[in-house]
Amino acid sequence: MTLPQHLVPSLADVRAGDVVEVTGDEAHHAVVVRRLRVGEPVQLCDGAGRVVTGEVSETGKRQLDVTVREVVDHPEPAPSFTVVQALPKGERGELAVEVLTEIGAARIVPWAAARSVAVWKGERAAKAHAKWQATAREAAKQSRRAWHPQVPPLARTAQVLDLVAAADLAIVLHEEASASLASLPVPATGEVLVVVGPEGGLSPEEVADLTAAGAVAVGLGAEVLRTSTAGVAALAALLSRTSRWA
Structure with a gap:
């Protein structure tokens, strides 16, 4: 034990x-x-x-x-995985943060997507962000991580586009995408970024902007996953193709 x-x-x-x-x-x-x-x-x-x-x-x-x-x-795990998580409803945000932390995300970025039902503003934004940080901290301790994930403040779409452009591989999860995760080469080093949309899905403008910035739109099969579990499924699939899970 x-x-x-x-x-x-x-x-x-x-x-x-x-x-x-x-x-x-x-x-x-x-x-x-x-x-x-x-x-x-x-x-x-x-x-x-x-x-x-x-x-x-x-x-x-x-x-x-x-x-x-x-x-x-302990050396920092490579490749590094960042998940941009659109704000879910209720406590599903903390659920996503908890499991993403447990399986190895290096950074979890809360995102105010166009169709996000949840809204972080003023004092509520500070409290919600602190709760995400506390959830990540406790999950990292529970999973015995040597490197704990970063949870930066709420990002707007312009900031997400900058993250996409800087990543070595960026993917955006989209139910209508024809490409699959299995078709993408996963780098052995650098940063892999995964963008997860909200319950209402990504707007056409967001998909166009993200792909124009360099993200590859991919699907996760015929099933439609919740926003709080889609990022976890994608990250697990990507990690299984790296030496981190060898």
């Missing part, structure tokens, strides 16, 4: 034998919820590739000290 992982801001200067202090909500979760005790093994991660294992040396209600036994630096 893998050790429970807890997130700390940075492990950049940590070496074997050092004591790392975990505080705040993270320590409270470890001590009060997980009931970690002195002498038990634990894993700490900074979300930027460094993972340490050690033993709990001291606990408090909102404090956890870990004596480091081993430090491992």
